[in-house]
Amino acid sequence: MNSKKFSVLVFLLCVISVWGFGSAAYIHAKAELAQYLVEQAWTAQLSRQKNHPGSKIEHKHITPWPWADTWPVAQLKFSRQNRDYIVLAGATGSTLAFGPGWMKASAMPGSQGVSVVAAHRDTHFSVLRDLRLGDEIVINTLQGDVVYRVIDRTIVDSQTHRLNLTSSQHQLLLVTCYPFDAMSSGGSLRYVVTTEKINESTSI
């Protein structure tokens, strides 16, 4: 191989390498940075709730940035892991890039019924890997805090199973892709953590 071709090859490899690192960094940066903006929106929403209790301005959500098509609905705290995230409305691909998303088809987080929150296994929900049975999870909503306890962890094939949202139990399901270490996205396996409400404490 002559020296010129060799240099081109090495250069190309470097370009691909930089592009790869860049793309990965972009995904993680977006996931981290968005949470700051989302947190601001959430704080604004909380303070509005405090100042105007009982007001029901349903269509005026505070969005994290002006053109966002999503808004914060709750705060999710993993007590033992000391991690917390703001949950956004909608579990679509565009929302999950910024934070855990609440599947709008399910019950509101913190309310009666089955509520589903999903996130990417390699960004926000990498934390699910460390969740153990009995771990506590706190959902902070506009109405106050609700504490859940992990009662089950399962791996399901999304091609053969469906979520059962009709149960009347007060549950919160945390969903992410499985296996945690898989390289590509788009697999059919899901890691589902089932948690159940234990008691209600008043707003802090």
Next chain:
Amino acid sequence: MQLVNQRNLIVGKSPSFSSAKAGPEPHTEYIVISKSEYRRLHILQGLLLIVLLGLLPGLVLASPLPENITAGSLFVKQATGELQPALRLETDVQFDISGLLARTKLKQHFKNDSAEWVEGIYVFPLPDNAAVDRLRIRVGERIIEGVIREKAAAKNIYRTARASGQRAALVEQERPNMFTTSVANIGPGETIVVEIAYQQLLQYQNGRFSLRFPMTITPRYIPGQPDLKQSATDSPPQTVQGFGWSPNTSSVPDASRITPPVKSLTSREQNSVHISARLTTGFPLAKVNSLYHDIQLSRQSNLQQNVYDIELQQGRVPMDRDFELVWQAAAGTEPNAAFFTENINGENYGLIMLMPPQIDNALVEMQKTLPREVVFIIDTSGSMAGVAIRQAKQALNMALQTLTANDRFNIIEFNSITRSLFTQPVFADSQSVQLAMQFVNNLQADGGTEMAPAIRSALETSELDGYVRQVIFMTDGSVGNESELFALIENKLANSRLFTVGIGAAPNSYFMRKAAQFGRGSYTFISAQDEIASRMQMLFKKLQAPVLTDLELVWSGAEQPEIWPRRLPDLYRAQPLLITAKLSDSNEQLVLTGKILGKQWQKKLNLKSDQNNEGIASLWARNKIADLMDQHVHGGDAQQIKQQVTDIALQHRLVSQYTSLVVVDPLPVRPADELLNKTAVANLLPAGSQQNIQAYGFPQGATMSRMYLLLAFCCGLLAITFLMIKRHYEK
């Protein structure tokens, strides 16, 4: 070693790999990583590792990792390095359009690229008024013709042939617009061509004819509770029963049969189609165009008739959207009455098209003074995600602007839950319209498609006297419980009228047409950005013009003909009456009467034709079957309906809910000791859709970040290694 883990995972997930032998053709190889190779990879280090790492980026980029591998699907690695399912499908479609009819020949090429024997299952869409009357298979040069049989009997014939190693094909109807082809015993490296033909009535409105051909199925939402026991006994591969991603449920007992696997556009080269058409009209054309594909048009030098040949410009295209061909008669030559007949076995069948008289402007103005109450229903379920919801929002915003301050309106959105903008319809003053537009702009498509509560809430709102009540329903209609919803519409309709607007690249046409029929309204489709304005405009004109009601037909002659549809619909602006009839010789003249805003009108037509038009009898039988099936909704006796439909379908060789076409090659080809692999052909996700397909019901939970990192890491390492080697030699 991430790489080996990944490849090992493929081996683990697909049992067929481990048993696969090397293929007979040199260019075909199976990916088999044995344990010993695995170990050797660990032992050989240094240069080997470098070479391996060098190959890796290529592998990662060239082959999108097989996302859809499930037990039972067989994959083949091509020389190009791509993973492909063992069974590939290519389709050829040929339309022969004449007058108001189209005869379509569909050729499905099932290509088996593997070294095993394969059974192919393909669930595919057809126009909802297709009368499927022909099936044959082509193996090499030989052609074998199919027969029509009662559904269970046809399935038995197919199963027996499959078990004894004979080539066989079966075409069954799942919905009037959804069919399943099963092909048994496709040999290694062999192609079996399944040829299907059907007859169809064209759309004619506003002087504009159109033919719509669907090519993929938007994944249907399946409501109800899963029936696990049933789906367990029906599970593949023992039976021809469902191969879909949904178990059967209480609301959709055949869900597993109507939910075929879906693949995304990354596997785009599969499921390609070639389309050609010959258009013969009795009148000069102003224009011919195809709405979602580029076409080439050539005019025949035949002076007698207006004959055009149409081909797609790109040759083969992916089957990810509907094809629609539209042509318009030159101004002043629009046909406003037509009569075609066919004589079969001494029976005389007729097709009659009659355009009601023009509505004069005075009546239109009169209608406009009547205040309206308009309820918009907008589907915000997951299948609308992407282009569809944006188009629906735009169309809805356009509709809001046409409301006058005298009109009342409301908006209902639904996915898994139903939410309405106002608790009661309100006057369309500027403030409430402003509020409505804000509401519309904030809508997002996500979740399930629970239609029933939305329909109920739209039709049940208390009614005010003196208002014309119209419900405009924007949806892709991708639900599996159609008949349940039709019954609901029929029961709750009262004085409201329901208009469906089909949104998306592949809407469920059966739902659109039937919902509008039971809702006594009309239907329209919006599948592209540039047709939103024109289609909505057409709909507004329809909504504002008075309706022709109380249609009645008076026939000359002693015998009354048997006509289908039996109940004549109300006619909207520029909409012709289209009926099929079994006639007697004495039926020489026909008078159509009706009312418009309480005024009587009538129109005469002489029934004379010396031409014999093939296919009219099939259309008549198809209309009769559709009418009989509607009686399920009206509460007819199921057993009796089944008997009547079976009789008429067998007589006219038509595929129906209760009859199927089956064909068997008498020669057995598969040796008794070779196994048969069952493979489902996936449908492409509709163009522009952002629905999450692999994980229906489950959100997606991963990004590509790890893949990027791996790629970056490997390339970086490789670059450093090369540089080090170079430095070493330079020393």
